[in-house]
Amino acid sequence: MKAKLVITPKKAVLDPQGKTVANALEHMGYAGVTGVRVGKYIEIDLAPGTSATDAHKALNEAALRFLSNPVIEDYRLEIVE
């Protein structure tokens, strides 16, 4: 069982990495790219038999308190078997 957390910079936040990657894609000839946001991916292993609801609740809290910074980042949490 795993938790997958995708963290991205908020729209209003400057993302120089994303901008640099977008420029590079354009120079490489990949047309149609209108924006790139570079974020983080965190994978958390969970003990077998953990309740998905409990894990979701606990990790949601951890994501808000620690794993992401709500001032600058959004996150998406997913629990998978």
Add this chain to the structure above:
Amino acid sequence: MTTASVMRFAILQFPASNCDQDCVHALRVLGSQAKLVWHKDTSLGEVDAVIVPGGFSYGDALRCGAIARFSPVMQAVSRFADNGGLVLGICNGFQILCEAGLLPGALIRNRDLRFHCEQVFLKTANFETPFTSEVRRDGVPIRIPIAHGEGCYFADAPTLDRLQAQRQILWQYCDASGAVTEAANPNGSVLNIAGIANERFNVAGLMPHPDRAVEGILGTEDGRGILNSMILALESRRASAVAVA
């Protein structure tokens, strides 16, 4: 005035702090006492002020300051700040105070993705605080070094409005003439913000290093004004016998 009494500073020490000794040295040069307080300590002891120094606490894992803010000593710092104690965060210390919610906003990657290690000019935007009262007021900007890769200050629009309305912006990056320009902004900070204070003006943070600017041999003594402001504020507090727990 009871200025003969020496002010006692606690300098926090996290794994990978690297300006802790600089802070101790700078404060001793200015005639204060300074002691190191380990991040696992749950008490600050008998001190008058706290400095959260620069460095790369916990190797900047996850986000700068994100792990340090959960150190046991930070709970003591929060209590100290809640009781009105003076707390200054420098560089990584500023990042830690933002992560801890003791200061609003956050510090993100420099706009040009580069680490900046250079002297910068700062305009002091509010002189009526315990961190700025002794900074020169003749319109000449102070010159202090920066050394960071994640010093781009960000806060959302309502927070910035509040910071401006309440005069919580203490320092802004400027050019040699004191003009706050885009070209003088080393890292992309909104409104050229180099340092801010909380609403009560007892907690402040800045990316530049006053601790590296108290002796002429290092090129500038302009950091003295900032640290001396804290010392003077503490002296007047003690003189008026206001106890800070």
